[in-house]
Amino acid sequence: MKIKFSFLILLLTSFFISCTEEDHSLKITEINIKAPFEMPTIKIPDFSNCKEFLITSFGAVQGDQDKTTKAIADAIFQANKIGGGIVVIPKGVWSTGKIHFKSNVNLHLNDEAVLLFSDNPEDYLPAVSSTWEGLECYNYSPLIYAFQCKNIAITGKGILKAKMDVWTEWFKRPKAHMDGLVRLYHMGAKGVPVKGRQMVGDNANFRPHFIQFNRCENILVEGISIQDSPFWVIHPFLSKDIVIRDVKVKAHGHNNDGVDPEMSQNILIENCTFDQGDDAIAVKSGRNQDSWRLNTPSKNIVIRNCIVKNGHELLAIGSELSGGIENIFVDNCIVTEEAMSSMDHLVFIKTNERRGGFVKNIFVSNIKADHIKGGILGIETDVLYQWRDLVPTYERKLTSIESIFIENIQVSDAQFISKILGQKELPVQTVILKNVRVDSIHNKKIIHENIEGFNWVE
The missing domain is CATH 2.160.20.10 (Single-stranded right-handed beta-helix, Pectin lyase-like)
Known part of the structure; x- marks a missing residue:
């Protein structure tokens, strides 16, 4: 009789703990869409129960680009480490260099938060595996870059903004740039391995994308505004299961397409506003x-x-x-x-x-x-x-x-x-x-x- 009573107490205790503990795990949401063709279910991440990582807790300081860039990177590392987390950008203007995603991370911009991205090309080195107008190459890192990531999101009511002084000069496409285009074209045609296509350091001036999802899956971009861009604004490349929703884009520079899905599949783009130069x-x-x-x-x-x-x-x-x-x-x-x-x-x-x-x-x-x-x-x-x-x-x-x-x-x-x-x-x-x-x-x-x-x- 005592054994049975002890087992009952243990069972009730386990039930109580499981009911009171909060679930901080990353979840997956499935979206079904009607279309004139067979449209697969799109899977995107749901971070609503995940832990938040405020960048000021990692040393971010308004007006200090180096500290803010490092703080964002450290917060992304910690969110990824626990299997799913939200990196929060609070109200204010935060100068930053490149942002590189890891899997299971949501970059969230609070209302009146602005991430202001540097226009110093040195801030986007070392070169990463990227593309230029349909050809793979190693180029300056996109301002926000995700490579082989899964379950990632950019959300919130804040603004992503690119400083444009240098990139505007690069819009002019001088002879060195055109020579770089020709060199990359020949490398692509001849099958030169992508690592051999180094397009940084010879004045080719291949401008970086603003946001590139490269070989990623389960992606959500929702609610944010994007202002100005060196090149294409949102570029899913060899990626799948993507929702871009309630996004406002205003970018009137050269090659400023709003969204460029490339070799990518299972995508929903809805309720967005585009004010483009292309x-x-x-x-x-x-x-x-x-x-x-x-x-x-x-x-x-x-x-x-x-x-x-x-x-x-x-x-x-x-x-x-x-x-x-x-x-x-x-x-x-x-x-x-x-x-x-x-x-x-x-x-x-x-x-x-x-x-x-x-x-x-x-x-x-x-x-x-x-x-x-x-x-x-x-x-x-x-x-x-x-x-x-x-x-x-x-x-x-x-x-x-x-x-x-x-x-x-x-x-x-x-x-x-x-x-x-x-x-x-x-x-x-x-x-x-x-x-x-x-x-x-x-x-x-x-x-x-x-x-x-x-x-x-x-």
Whole structure:
């Protein structure tokens, strides 16, 4: 009888402890999304019960970049060490250098918190494995960099801001920069190992990305504002399971795309505001031989309920698309009157004879816009920009483009509805426009070469 009573006391004690102890563990949230294709469940981290690490507890001081940079790194280390934690940036302006993530970490910016990133290139050394316009290389570290991380987040109501004095000078792209571009292109074409592609130290001046998730998974970016950027703003590269939500981006510099998913999969971008110097969202999948080697398409990407205040395109695809792009769904977005002077197309697919790859299953619906300099849909297959004369074609591979569906579009003013310039050897296939309305058209409604299966139902 005594043994049974002791066992009962032990059982009740264990139950009491388990009920009163708080659960500080990292959890995983699953998000299911309806799309016109089979959309996988997206898994993202939930840090709501995790321990917080305030950077001032690690020695951060406003106005002292070195101490704040170290404090953030130390807090990230501790959050990772316990298996999941929140690194908190409190109210105030905090000068910092680069931030490198570790797995199971949430960088959280409180309301009125500003992380102000240095524009001294030396603060982004040593060089890290990164990319430049679809080619892998070692370059200056992105301002915020995650490499082979899992379960990471950037959240809060604060601001990420880049100082721009030096980067603005680098926008000019002098001869040394162009020579660097040519050198990297040849290395990519010839299969030089990525570690041999060192692009720092020879005045190539390859500007760093603001945020790059490189070979990561389970990523959340939510609530923050981002102001200015040396290069592409948010760049998921070879990553998967990503949610970018309620983010405001304002960056009007050179190559300042808002989000550039590249060879990345299972992505939701929603309720964001883009005020860009380049494309709002540019889906990419690498360039030429580099991407054929990596052989990873960008796919299963849903973009919804977003506002574009400035930007060349709402959705750009390419021209770096050698790994293939499929299953893209854009729905219920608005291009505001503020974007009148910058918007070239709502949807622009661009490639050339060097890219290869494919584009298929692109769905765009329920879009409202005011004035567009170009038109609703643009597809061009001979877009080479400065590369036409800078470098040769090593291997000629055309891009197959098919199954583009656009419906319920209302635009006040545009030059055309659809301009498709396909390749004679490989025509664009199956483009369906339904209920696409433009109040005032200043050119031909349809400008087409080499397309099979076009249907416009007004």
